[in-house]
Amino acid sequence: MSKMNKTQFKNLIISNKTAYNTVLDYAKSIKPKGYDFIQDDCNEYFDLKIEEFVTSHPLNTLCTSQSCYTPEQVYSITKEICTQFKHLVEDNRMYKMLLKDNGKLKRESVWQLYLYSIAQTYLRAGHFNISVDRESDSGAGELDFKFSQGQQCQTIVEIKLSDNPDLLHGYITQLPQYVKAENADHALFIVIIVEKKMKEQFYKLVDIHNKQEKGQTEILFIDARPQKSASNL
Secondary structure, eight states: OOOOOHHHHHHHHHHOHHHHHHHHHHHHHOOOOOOOTTTOTTOTTHHHHHHHHHHHSOOOOSOOOOSOOOHHHHHHHHHHHHHHHHHHHHHSOGGGGGBOTTSOBOOHHHHHHHHHHHHHHHHHHTTOOOEEEESOBOSSSBOSEEEEETTTEEEEEEEEETTOTTHHHIIIIIHHHHHHHHTOSEEEEEEEEOOSSOOHHHHHHHHHHHHSOSSSEEEEEEEOSOOOOGGGO
């Protein structure tokens, strides 16, 4: 028997009482499964959850809303938002929102989406005259984020999961290219730690991080591995 399309299947059910009753009995036998509001696979409550997190964890920054910022102020606000994202993931169990049913973390692009939404929410809430653009093409490829006020004050942000095979390449090669292409003032490289056992590339990156002086480019590590609850410590 050839495969039927939806219209053919519908006509069969309508015209055949036996087929109709069979489908009806099957539908009645299906046990409904409640929607997982925590997992929220369809992102039905995505904006609501982000708003709730941001409201309950206000940004702690010395910078205030103003019409014009210096490059250092744009970077300071950007880093504060990313540091707050780290705090939400590590200390407020936000990592649970980024877990699949099998316990594995969602892909890198989902982390980018969460940070992007949180950044936008914080910027709106603080009335900061700063824009954040996601996946803009700098000419050297698509960078993850660009926080900016006009063309003169720019901070770019890149996110990589610790198990990404391009982790070192992203920091050593890609990031400098993005900085040059965008003529950025500062850059922040975010590493999401997802592995129980780190690979060699991660330790090489940590070594580079420990040896470098604070300057135009910095690294921010976020531990997204499931944490023990206080009652189990």
